Amino acid sequence: MNFPDPCNAVAEAAELGCVIDHLRDVVFRIDGLGSWRFLNRAWTDLTGHALADSLGSDFLQHVHPLDRDGAEARFQRFMAQAQEPLRHRLRLLRRDGSFVWVEASLRQVLDAQGQPLGLTGTLADVGERLRTEEQLRLAATVFNGAGEGIAVTDPHGRIVDVNAAFEAITGYRREQVLGRNPSVLSSGRHDKAFYQAMWAELVDKGAWSGEIWNRRADGALLAELLRITAVRDAQGRHTHYVAIFSDITGLKRQQETLERLAHYDALTGLPNRVLLTDRLEQLIAQASRRREQLAVCYLDLDGFKDVNDAWGHAAGDELLVQAAERMRQVLRPTDTVARLGGDEFALLLDHATSEAMVFGVAERVLAALGEPYLLERCSARVTTSIGIALYPQHGHTPGHLLRNADQAMLRAKRLGKNHACFVTEDEMGVSERERHALALRQALHAGELLLVYQPKVDARTRRPEGVEALLRWQHPERGLLSPGDFLVQVQGLELECEIDAWVLEQGVAQLGRWAREGVALSLSINLSASALLQPQLAERVAGLVAEHGVPPGRLELEVLETAALADLSAVVRTMEGCARAGVSFALDDFGTGYSSLHYLRQLPVKTVKIDQGFVRRMLSDAGDMHIVRAVIGLAGAFGVRTVAEGVETASCAQALTELGCDALQGYGIARPMPVAALAQWLAAQGDGA
Template structure:
């Protein structure tokens, strides 16, 4: 090492010995010249920085210092060179060859020549990354314990409480001095039997872990629902020395679950089973009818003239009419039959033990007669009739979806034939031929490039900032113009053509997403796929291939799956979602709330978004039941760490109400209609200078609290 310092060796032999020592030190020994360049580095520099000493010599030492530490390092070094400081001690970040950094401790003094003039800076660098990490972990542990929102209790092996944090005291209402030395049994609610606690301790002693939900009681006697996790702490011999219990207060969530389960199964206006419970009951009754080898009738019913009453007399009168009509249907049906409300003036009847078409027809006529009688509504008399379609199991379908769809078609035929009628499903060969012709034309459109994606923006509710878009399929029909999916996709549901179209959607969507990325647009894109496509054996490999071809970043592609489709084969869909999630694909459950919205199912599906059905959104300001459902879905999503998207936002009032309720993203005509990709970019440019929506009124904020 060819430099001299205030402590200089007295002979050449001593210098050689010192040089040998320096070269074998584990610490990095360095010298920086007056121009701030590395003038000497011992071999330990390679092990610390990943660079050979010779490659660094002559380079500015600051280029190896993390940008956040450069100013302070430069100031300290200059202070030594200018004689303003006798010693430089500092902990800073050293940049490594691979781009990462290590924490090092600098200890340096001025390097003097024979005349005592400063010719540089000499010192050592010591890797303190591990010590720094240990200190940080200790600080973090203390911070977590003291500042955690979850309650934490530490006990000895006998379960006596040794320490609790502030959140424990806030959640349970017990002060620290009240619980130290006592066991958690003082929190017992009495809701769990002896077997529950024996099972808990058995698992804890055998595995060292236990987690689950438990009911305890606060200091004031109020019930407390906890999500609890207990871990055993072992010593070097494997003996349990402590137990750490961490819990969060989920009492409000449990109450919300109870409310949501009630809302999820019954119509809040009429008290009738809703679509969720109807689907469940119909599935059960189909299975029973199949075992008994007995027929079953499903009726789709729609009130004729309800809209006129609702528009002329107002929603309160319309609601009263629906309540009275629901009660009349209940009384007209037999024990064991079901009447459910799907929404608006749409009802479904399940007629169990239907031995003959004649008996089903007679019961249908009785329902029509009772519904056609005059209604007294707030002192006024009104009349409505009903149109009813009947589908029989197994002749007209063996699944709930097929029976309901066929009954609905028969009901529409009853309306076309004059209303106040009951029509049985009939085989219509012309309709079958029309569907086949439609499928052929759609397949030709697929091959001819007539199918393309339009894009509808999604915006953050609070900031109104566009963050992504949904890709929506359009058929550019040469005669009929631009057609939406509802006009051409339902007829091919369940066919191979449906999957072929999904492949096209995936290809076009990911290509567009790749172009946006290249152009610097930080946009996510959601695409709608049917469950059959998701379960295709080659689906995951195709997604991976397209992502590589088009340069799609992880986390930018979102796939929307209809809730009802996902639940049809829950295990297989969940497995397919997990495989795609490994590729960075996110999932949304579309039209949430229209299917069987069970918490059990939601926990099994790796979804990051719940998309609130636009039917609920559009009616939420006029239908209290729909407002309750939207609020409950947003609360459920927040509880499960899932974000929400509301579609069908068509007015400022809807946007403000959803924002107040805590919905994350909004989508609908109030912001923009679906448009081609070129038009979307123009919309984004105009949006940057456009005004934001006014803040939600105070009343709405209160409603969403």
């Protein structure tokens, strides 16, 4: 009969104990009273507690206080009746006071009669697993809750997942794109070279970002601001690509609308002064190379003001549209007709072989524009005065040619209108413009210039928030003149800066008086391009503000977009210098100049003023309504306030308020008025001025 060798049993037990001590997980045994009876060395590694200090102690004292009640209840239930092995997560306290999450695997220990003696099992550190699970949950929440569209592809470009925003933006359901290439979204607007360059940068740098045109599931174009990032494994191999994009279609549409306004007249669709000047520069260069002539014709509609006064702006606009179409029909495809503003137009005639040829075109234009206009509410007839300048005889630059043609047009009016006149030698000498400038300088020194003030109100409350200072000339013979009647002729002259300086000084002085009287009004003052580009402007404005005690935020300077863009870096420095003195800037007639997002980002302006031409027609013209909505939306995107000029009716004011415009200005609010009348108007509004 063979008996077990006691020595072998001891050796096996020792070997087993050694194995248990080297296990990563804690192996434990708890007696029926809840005291530790056995713990391997992993216990000390996990908690920092020495085995000798822990054995014999109550296991609950090592359990986190927030988990003790639950752990004790489970221990009691498990001891009371036989159960299947139990898994339970809880926190154990470390010696240093911190805690560690563990997963306990428990099993009953029974005596020979099957009665429970205690529990045995293991404790596994699951802290890292829980942190990983938390990160995965967080990532999933971000992925599914992000407002940007997200698509994940494998290294071969096949889509493996998309989020809810991807479905909402593109219109494709997740199951429709899984396993497919992102080219399913391609719009066809980018060529092969575009995508090759994109992937070359992505492979080389691990990321690519930019604007891209794709197409929605319904076929509509989709503009995206897209960033693609490569995901690498530990060996640096690309395992996935993550594309994150936002929908900028609306913003791009607004930008396209405003960029078109930079070069085309909104009413007639003709090129505006900016595009005309650009084309004229090109034609001058071509004519110089070919040694040919070209002609510049300056047109003004005689009697147009009478149509406006008699039948209103809508009828006048309709007449301008018809006149533009008549000129298109008369001219050759290579010629250009442009609207300069109001009822003034310009023609560019390339290959002007002779004066007779140019005069023949002018006569056809006179005849076409002289025919009756059948308008919605009336029939009207106007004539036209045309001035003609030839290159190179009458000038070598766009400005010179246009000025001389303008002088010839004024002579055509003096000759009885409905005439076409070429530039004369006299008009190329001392011009009427220079004579006008002399008279205006005398008016400045004689005290004939004055300021009136037009209120602006909050669009929602209709409460007065400020006024705009407007220049007037009390002419001894012609009566009270608006700036359009006398300032245009001195643009670019030194006199223009002198008048700006006078307006600035008078306006700031009045603003200081209001501040001392307790009238909390802001004041807007218009600046010309010449004044804006003066290097000492910021210093002068700061000095005036300090001299008259103007509180910060009360003075706003208005500039035209085209003025601000003449020397962008210099203008930004001037604006920033004025801002340090508490003076802000507004872009006037926004939408009629360059209207570029690039410039709106760079210029530190706080307000844009929507041109009154768009505002007046917005309720009757869907195109103008779209422009107004686009300007308000664009301003909101950049955190800039909007002021609508030319508000003449309550319905127009209400529509602007609903579109989100911030402030209103126009005859429907209040007409420009002297200081005394303004005080009475403010009192009537309840401001107590």
